[in-house]
Amino acid sequence: MNRVIKVARMQLINKxxxxxxxxxxxxxxxxxTFAIWAMLPPGAREGTLYSGSGQAVMWYFLALGIxxxxxxxxxxxxxxxxxxxxxxxxLGLFAAIAMAYSILYYLLxxxxxxxxxxxxxxxxxxxxxxxxxxxxxxVLFYFVAMVLLFMIGFWGATVYxxxxxxxxxxxGIGVAALLLGVLAAVGLNDAWxxxxxxxxxxxxxGLSIVLGLxxxxxxxxxYLTLRRATT
Numbered sequence: 001m002n003r004v005i006k007v008a009r010m011q012l013i014n015k016x017x018x019x020x021x022x023x024x025x026x027x028x029x030x031x032x033t034f035a036i037w038a039m040l041p042p043g044a045r046e047g048t049l050y051s052g053s054g055q056a057v058m059w060y061f062l063a064l065g066i067x068x069x070x071x072x073x074x075x076x077x078x079x080x081x082x083x084x085x086x087x088x089x090x091l092g093l094f095a096a097i098a099m100a101y102s103i104l105y106y107l108l109x110x111x112x113x114x115x116x117x118x119x120x121x122x123x124x125x126x127x128x129x130x131x132x133x134x135x136x137x138x139v140l141f142y143f144v145a146m147v148l149l150f151m152i153g154f155w156g157a158t159v160y161x162x163x164x165x166x167x168x169x170x171x172g173i174g175v176a177a178l179l180l181g182v183l184a185a186v187g188l189n190d191a192w193x194x195x196x197x198x199x200x201x202x203x204x205x206g207l208s209i210v211l212g213l214x215x216x217x218x219x220x221x222x223y224l225t226l227r228r229a230t231t
Contacts, residue, residue: 012093018067021060026056048121049123061146065153065157068150098147102139109130144212148215151218161225
């Protein structure tokens with residue numbers, strides 16, 4: 001456990017990349033949204049204003065997944081850190097960061113509702129589909145979404161380390177072909193109404209569970225690939 005914690009501390013050597021930039025993205029996207037709302041003519045402010053910019057920091061987790069491997073994995077191998085320890089320390093750190101931001105998102109949603117949508121009747125963090133659920137479910141959804149994006153980036157980086165650009169290209173084509181096959185199967189069976197009804201009926205908790213299973217699959221694939229990755 002002590003070595004796992006040391007890996008987490010090693011990742012945080014570059015605190016700006018892993019802690020500073022996400023906060024800048026969150027603050028910058030929020031202020032930019034406020035500025036845009038403030039410049040809207042009075043007629044355009046009628047009703048509720050919506051924005052997805054508050055989730056901009058989530059997409060940075062995709063980049064963090066890549067950087068957490070490419071920046072520090074070669075150094076960890078030079079320090080004789082096992083791949084298992086590196087994997088556990090890295091995922092543990094970013095799970096903690098994702099949980100912290102998930103709680104922050106929930107708290108910002110409370111502030112948003114208490115201030116009448118930041119004074120603009122806007123929805124930036126407390127989106128109706130999410131904010132109408134129990135606090136634990138809201139935090140869980142944000143957490144799973146952030147971890148999923150991180151794992152996509154981390155898995156892509158492990159594929160690149162193991163098989164280089166060719167392997168990453170083949171993996172990308174394979175994923176695209178799989179998605180295309182699923183879409184073709186749905187279309188050939190005229191199942192779009194059923195698929196649409198399934199998505200419409202899916203609640204936040206159900207979606208969180210589905211995305212969580214994808215996270216587990218990516219985590220397992222990343223570890224198996226990392227075991228044979230070279231620097």
